[in-house]
Amino acid sequence: MRVFVTGASGWIGSAVTDELLAHDHEVVGLARSDEAAAALVAKGAKAHHGSLDDPESLAAAAKHSDAVIHLAFKHDFDDYAASGHTEHTAVQRMLDVLEGSDHPFLLASGLASGITGRPLTEDDPAPFHGADSMRGGSENLALEYADRGVRSVALRFAPTVHGMRDHGFTSRLTQVARERGAAGYVGDGSTRWAAVHRSDAAQMVRLALELAPAGARVHAVGEEGIASRDIAAAIGDFLGVPAASVAPDDVESHFGWIGRFFGMDITASSARTRELLGWTPTGPTLFEDIAAGAYALGG
Numbered sequence: 001m002r003v004f005v006t007g008a009s010g011w012i013g014s015a016v017t018d019e020l021l022a023h024d025h026e027v028v029g030l031a032r033s034d035e036a037a038a039a040l041v042a043k044g045a046k047a048h049h050g051s052l053d054d055p056e057s058l059a060a061a062a063k064h065s066d067a068v069i070h071l072a073f074k075h076d077f078d079d080y081a082a083s084g085h086t087e088h089t090a091v092q093r094m095l096d097v098l099e100g101s102d103h104p105f106l107l108a109s110g111l112a113s114g115i116t117g118r119p120l121t122e123d124d125p126a127p128f129h130g131a132d133s134m135r136g137g138s139e140n141l142a143l144e145y146a147d148r149g150v151r152s153v154a155l156r157f158a159p160t161v162h163g164m165r166d167h168g169f170t171s172r173l174t175q176v177a178r179e180r181g182a183a184g185y186v187g188d189g190s191t192r193w194a195a196v197h198r199s200d201a202a203q204m205v206r207l208a209l210e211l212a213p214a215g216a217r218v219h220a221v222g223e224e225g226i227a228s229r230d231i232a233a234a235i236g237d238f239l240g241v242p243a244a245s246v247a248p249d250d251v252e253s254h255f256g257w258i259g260r261f262f263g264m265d266i267t268a269s270s271a272r273t274r275e276l277l278g279w280t281p282t283g284p285t286l287f288e289d290i291a292a293g294a295y296a297l298g299g
Ligand SMILES: NC(=O)c1ccc[n+]([C@@H]2O[C@H](COP(=O)([O-])OP(=O)(O)OC[C@H]3O[C@@H](n4cnc5c(N)ncnc54)[C@H](OP(=O)(O)O)[C@@H]3O)[C@@H](O)[C@H]2O)c1
Pocket: 006, 007, 008, 009, 010, 011, 012, 013, 030, 032, 033, 036, 050, 051, 052, 053, 071, 072, 073, 074, 075, 108, 109, 110, 157, 158, 159, 160, 161, 162, 168, 169
């Protein structure tokens, strides 16, 4: 398939691009800089110049592809509402041109749901609707088009998609631990995060492109839930600093924006995804990556 991949230069997108190319798909990656375009071409992909801020550039590429994998996102946690609005507009514009095509449209989403006491499953809808909600409500927006001739699929990534040179959430936590001289966790540290290795996530995306039906939600989850106090302990062991509880009132001042996410209980099953796609995660665990120095540079 000729696949338009937004975010092809990113952490997950570059692994997805490699995975697709290795399985005989053609990749057209969104690039907003000459550097990103050159990197795509060097690995055998094509580059499409454009931006999330220019929805017409996305629509043009979506229209001339057999499938879209939308992974680009503005990770501006100081103005997350604006990121959500951009996301909503970009997704809406691509869906407009795909309507009636029966082409796959896979988009990145997350596992935050507000559900506590049990892991989120693929059957649980996201509670976010509309441009003003988290991530612009883009997951539900896309899935609405499953009845309108788009094979839309939600790719729900664990909050830490980890691996060597990861610059995401675990990297930020490590950086804060280094700066503070202690690896913090919120309260009693009983909230949990699901996790997945980047290589497993990329394989799951490719399998979802090939196999997932319209309206599916798939979970890139290798480990269902790791207690935040254990994540802090693993980071502390690596850095040689103690793990320490941070009182809920001090979360913002201690952690900055990452505290908002580290205090959330984000646990999820991937049993149905494994069955649907025949997917078995085999990559290193989060603790194996931390111990191996994946976060040595601290983000
Ligand atoms: N990594 C995780 O642990 C994780 C967990 C849950 C969900 N997710 C979601 O999965 C998706 C991929 O995440 P990631 O970790 O790969 O993100 P990332 O490494 O930060 O990459 C973001 C990508 O989006 C592109 N981008 C950002 N702003 C853009 C704009 N204005 N126009 C065009 N492209 C733009 C970046 O392009 P440049 O290279 O030019 O900057 C990059 O290719 C995102 O939606 C993210 O929220 C990730």
